[in-house]
Amino acid sequence: MSYIKRFFYIVFLFILILLLNYSASAEQLTVDEIINRVKENQIEYENSRTQAEMVIIDKNGKTEEREIIMYQKEEDDKISILMRFLSPKNVEGVTLLSLDNGDKIQLFMPAYQRTRRISGTTKKDNFMGTDFSYEDLGMDYQNDDYLKKLLEETETQFIIEVIPMDEDINYSKFLLYINKEQFYLDKVEFFDLEGTFTKMLEIKEVKIDEEGKNTPTKIEITNIIDNHKTILNIKDIEYDLQLAGDFFSIRTMQKPKL
Amino acid sequence: MSKEKLLNFSKVVLFTLSFLTIISRAALSFESSQKLFYQGSYSLQQQKINNTVTLKIDYMQEITNDLFFQGDLILRTSNKEYSKPFLIGPNEFYLSAYDVLENLDLKIGQIITRWGAADFFSPLDNFNPAPPELSLTGNQGKIGALGINATYYINSQTYLQAVLLPRLETSPYPDEYLEDSYLTQFKPLYQKQGIDIDAVELSYLPTKNMIWGVQLNHTFPTFDVGLSYYRGYYMDPFPANLDVAFKPTGNIMEVTLSYPARQVLGLEFQGDFPGIEGATLRGDLAYIIPEVWMFQGEKMLEKPYLQTIISADYTTDSNLYLNGGFIYGLPFERGTQCSPYLYLNAKKEITNSDFSPSYTAILSLKDMSMGNAIGIDYQISKNVLATLSYVFISGDVNSKLGILKPSQGFYFSLEWLF
Numbered sequence: 010m011s012y013i014k015r016f017f018y019i020v021f022l023f024i025l026i027l028l029l030n031y032s033a034s035a036e037q038l039t040v041d042e043i044i045n046r047v048k049e050n051q052i053e054y055e056n057s058r059t060q061a062e063m064v065i066i067d068k069n070g071k072t073e074e075r076e077i078i079m080y081q082k083e084e085d086d087k088i089s090i091l092m093r094f095l096s097p098k099n100v101e102g103v104t105l106l107s108l109d110n111g112d113k114i115q116l117f118m119p120a121y122q123r124t125r126r127i128s129g130t131t132k133k134d135n136f137m138g139t140d141f142s143y144e145d146l147g148m149d150y151q152n153d154d155y156l157k158k159l160l161e162e163t164e165t166q167f168i169i170e171v172i173p174m175d176e177d178i179n180y181s182k183f184l185l186y187i188n189k190e191q192f193y194l195d196k197v198e199f200f201d202l203e204g205t206f207t208k209m210l211e212i213k214e215v216k217i218d219e220e221g222k223n224t225p226t227k228i229e230i231t232n233i234i235d236n237h238k239t240i241l242n243i244k245d246i247e248y249d250l251q252l253a254g255d256f257f258s259i260r261t262m263q264k265p266k267l
Numbered sequence: 268m269s270k271e272k273l274l275n276f277s278k279v280v281l282f283t284l285s286f287l288t289i290i291s292r293a294a295l296s297f298e299s300s301q302k303l304f305y306q307g308s309y310s311l312q313q314q315k316i317n318n319t320v321t322l323k324i325d326y327m328q329e330i331t332n333d334l335f336f337q338g339d340l341i342l343r344t345s346n347k348e349y350s351k352p353f354l355i356g357p358n359e360f361y362l363s364a365y366d367v368l369e370n371l372d373l374k375i376g377q378i379i380t381r382w383g384a385a386d387f388f389s390p391l392d393n394f395n396p397a398p399p400e401l402s403l404t405g406n407q408g409k410i411g412a413l414g415i416n417a418t419y420y421i422n423s424q425t426y427l428q429a430v431l432l433p434r435l436e437t438s439p440y441p442d443e444y445l446e447d448s449y450l451t452q453f454k455p456l457y458q459k460q461g462i463d464i465d466a467v468e469l470s471y472l473p474t475k476n477m478i479w480g481v482q483l484n485h486t487f488p489t490f491d492v493g494l495s496y497y498r499g500y501y502m503d504p505f506p507a508n509l510d511v512a513f514k515p516t517g518n519i520m521e522v523t524l525s526y527p528a529r530q531v532l533g534l535e536f537q538g539d540f541p542g543i544e545g546a547t548l549r550g551d552l553a554y555i556i557p558e559v560w561m562f563q564g565e566k567m568l569e570k571p572y573l574q575t576i577i578s579a580d581y582t583t584d585s586n587l588y589l590n591g592g593f594i595y596g597l598p599f600e601r602g603t604q605c606s607p608y609l610y611l612n613a614k615k616e617i618t619n620s621d622f623s624p625s626y627t628a629i630l631s632l633k634d635m636s637m638g639n640a641i642g643i644d645y646q647i648s649k650n651v652l653a654t655l656s657y658v659f660i661s662g663d664v665n666s667k668l669g670i671l672k673p674s675q676g677f678y679f680s681l682e683w684l685f
Contacts, residue, residue, distance in 0.1 A: 067619040073649055097649045098300055098684035113486070123381045126491050126537045128547035235618050255423050259486075260372065264365060265327050265335050 040157055043167055046192040052222045054248035056082035061243045065140075068236035075100060078267060080250075082257065089257040093267060104262045117262040124259045140208065140232045140239040142179070165189055191215070193223045207234055299326040305681040312673050319345035333365040338376075349441040359411040370420040377411040380430050382482060382495055383551040384537040386590060386612075388598055390553035390574035391495060391533040394430055394478065396438040396502040397598075400674075412436035414478075424486045432478040435526060438502045442469050445504065449522050457511065457520070465517030472507055472525035474500050482533075490538030497531040503599075506562045527568055528558040540579050549592075550577040557602065572602045578610075586616040594629075597667075606633040606667060621646040629668060636662025636669045642678075650684040 038046070063075040076095040081088065090107040094100040102119040114127040161168040167187040173180060181204050186196040193215055199208035214227035228241040253261075261267065304321040321343045328336040338360030344353050361376025383389025395409040414432035421427060446467040454464045478499035485492055504524040512519045532554040540546035552575045560568035578592025590612040596605035609632060614625040623644040630637045642656035656678040662669035 069619055071619075099650060099652070101300065112488070121381070122379055126384075126547065128539045128545065237618065255370075255420065258420075258423050260365075260418075260420055260426070265337060265363070266329050266332075 038167075040159060040169070043159075043169075043187060043192070047187065047194070050192045050221055050223050052218075052224060052248060056080065056248070056250055056252055058247045058250055059243060060245045061241050064240040064242070066238040066240070073097075080252070080256065080267070082252070091257050091261060091267070102265075106257065106259060106262050108257060115259055115262065117259070124262060140230045140237055160184070162189075166195060191217065191221075191223060193225070205234075208232055213240075297326040297328050299324055301325070301685050303683045303685070305679075307679045308676055310673065310676045312675060313348075315348075317345070317347040319343065319347060319350070335363045337361060337363060349444040351441075357411070358408075372418045372420075374416040375414075377413050378416055379409045379411050380414070380416050381409070382480070382493070382497075382533065382535070384491070384493070384535040384549040385551045385576040385578055385592075386549070386580075388576055388594060389535075389551045390555070390576070390596065390598075391497070391531065391535055391551045393497050393499060393502070393531060394432060394436075394480070396436055399438045399440045399444075399503070410436060410439065426484050428482045428484070430478075430480050430482075432499070435474045435478055435500050435502065437504065437526060440504060445469055445522075445524070449506070449509075449520065453509070453520060457518075462511060463518055464511070464520045467520045467522060468512075470521065470523050471504070472523060474526050474528075476528070480531075487538070490536055493533070493535040495531070495533035495535070497533065498528075500526040500528050501557075501601075502526065505560055505567060509563065527560045530556040532556075540581075543579070543581070546579045546581040548577070548579050551575060568602055570602065572596075572605055574600075574605060586618065588612075588614045588616070606631060608632060608667075631662070631667035634662060634666045636660070636666035638668045638671055652682045654678075654680045654682075 057080070059079045059081070061077055061079070063077055065073045065075070075097060077092055078095055079090060079092040081090050083089075087109050088107075088111075089109075091104065092107075093102065093104040102117075104117040106115040106117075106124075107113070115124045116127055117124045155174060156172040158170045158172075159167060160170050166189055167185075169185045169187065171183040171185060173182070179202060180199050181202050182200045184198040184200075185194060186198075187193070188195050193212065195212055197210040198206055199210070201207045209231045211229045211231075212225045212227070213229050214225070216224045216226050218224075224243075224246060226243045228243075229238060230241075231238045255261070302321075302323045302325075304323065306317075306319045306321075308317045309315070310317070321341060323342075324340045326338055326340075330336060338357050340355075340357050342355050346352065357377065359377050359379055361374050361378045364373045364375075367373050380394045381392055382394070383391035392409075394414070395412050397409055412432050413434065413436070414430060416428065416430050418426055418428045446469060450464065450467050457464050476498075478497075480495060480497035480499070482493050482495035503526075505527055506522055507525040508521075508523040510521045512521055534552045535550065537547065537549040540548040552573070554571060554573055556571045557568040559566065574596035576592060576594045578590060580588065580590040582588050592610060594608040594610060597608065600606065608629055610627075610629045612625070612627045614623055616623055623646075625640075625642045625644065627640040627642075628637060638658070638660050640656050640658045642654055645653045645655075647653055657676075658678065659675050660668060660672045664670065664672055
């Protein structure tokens with residue numbers, strides 16, 4: 010779930026970032042206008058809960074399935090995420106808390122009955138064998154620390170380059186592929202600090218409601234270097250839950266039921 | 268039917284009933300999960316194979332949104348020396364209640380409370396004893412103790428935790444082991460005086476006071492810090508008195524054991540390692556104030572002393588996990604016995620492979636004795652894990668880590684989660 014949500018965030022944030030600053034025209038649309046269109050097509054919410062199935066596939070085609078539940082909220086441009094593995098048994102109950110866009114990360118493992126702080130600088134490490142890094146889970150692409158440029162416009166997509174200005178981010182740039190018809194993110198390509206294309210996130214399935222709002226329901230992230238893949242199949246999303254003020258805390262992490 | 272057979276039969280009946288109870292309860296309303304765990308070892312010194320099979324059943328009942336009943340049941344059989352051949356019982360069972368009062372959470376029952384940021388050997392982790400063996404091949408479990416754990420959240424960054432145990436839960440050293448140890452230690456001394464010791468009898472002096480502690484934790488932007496105070500006892504038995512009784516059945520060495528009191532002032536921290544990108548720094552510092560303890564005219568405990576562990580963990584770009592650090596005082600060292608060590612724990616996650624090799628080492632800086640464990644994990648399926656390790660020790664048999672030489676050998680475990 011967390012991954013799914015994070016993917017959503019990444020997608021939305023990328024789109025927003027692109028839209029925020031770029032002024033070149035694209036079919037008479039500026040970056041800001043593209044972003045506004047993307048925003049208009051997104052569901053607005055204060056917090057959400059996502060349940061999803063995660064499928065991890067190695068280069069030999071061997072698969073591992075996991076179920077997750079993820080809570081997320083955004084406040085003052087800070088994203089908070091609380092994610093728990095529901096299955097399989099070897100990771101059941103493992104809970105991750107990411108605060109301040111990933112600057113504070115805590116991990117709770119039931120077997121050890123205590124939380125472990127994870128260094129902010131380990132954010133580039135993959136989380137629990139998936140293709141998501143801690144950084145991916147907590148990154149806020151909506152802030153202004155990114156340069157955006159419309160690289161290309163095809164028949165179906167806007168292709169936008171996003172360059173992070175924050176030195177703490179372990180990527181040199183992102184390429185965003187935005188669906189021109191529905192204004193949602195089709196794909197994101199990640200480039201490491203050496204400029205190597207290392208990771209790709211694809212929105213494989215999108216649900217569009219009656220108001221034209223879109224929700225990705227199947228997200229795939231591929232580690233290009235290792236030929237390793239993680240797929241998120243979103244089963245359920247709820248918005249604007251009545252969560253306690255301190256829900257995103259180490260206190261909640263230790264509760265046997267979220 | 269002999270008394271022993273009757274006892275064994277009773278245990279089997281109890282085991283079966285408990286097992287069926289848990290299973291049926293789980294089927295009705297409890298959420299449960301099980302772990303079947305086999306541990307085998309071949310001791311190079313004893314040239315003997317030890318086998319232990321453990322079934323652990325964890326269960327959880329959600330009574331309300333903020334009230335839970337949690338626990339486990341452990342069934343174990345083993346042929347290890349000094350081990351009980353059959354063991355059954357819960358290690359933990361407790362009620363956990365959230366928001367009992369505003370921002371106050373409670374755990375009541377047989378609980379495990381873990382203090383300290385270090386991954387192992389924390390001198391601040393003093394409420395629950397560990398099995399009386401030093402493991403180089405895996406994390407040591409803890410034994411549940413009856414008590415209350417109350418946590419008050421002052422705000423989202425700060426909380427105060429208080430723990431109260433009405434009685435001390437002690438390290439489960441088997442009497443047979445202690446008897447053999449004291450016999451080995453003192454029999455030659457009495458023989459020099461012309462006294463043959465035929466047997467050892469142990470008795471225990473009970474501890475008088477409750478065990479308690481408080482801890483204040485705060486989360487800073489790059490660090491978590493905790494200050495703590497513990498007032499309780501050592502969990503390992505100390506000899507308090509020794510007499511010889513001359514009885515018609517033989518000469519009996521009567522050893523009285525007890526548990527000295529101690530206070531521990533603690534500081535723990537974990538967070539970004541300054542200057543090393545990607546590393547997490549963890550540390551526990553303990554200032555231990557023991558009760559003065561005399562045995563046969565010798566002061567075993569007297570002055571306050573320090574124990575500490577400071578470590579860092581780091582994962583390289585090639586998924587090599589490294590955890591290393593400095594230790595001053597292992598769990599079995601007290602007072603002036605405390606000495607410095609370095610340790611390293613390395614584990615390699617191999618991409619697209621089910622194998623994970625590992626290496627663990629502890630080096631005594633005092634006498635350069637060393638303990639090593641080389642191992643490999645094999646993930647047979649998503650719920651089945653096999654581990655093979657080889658432990659070897661270097662150093663004189665009387666050196667700091669040379670005393671662990673009896674543990675040299677091969678270790679194999681198989682874990683099935685279901």
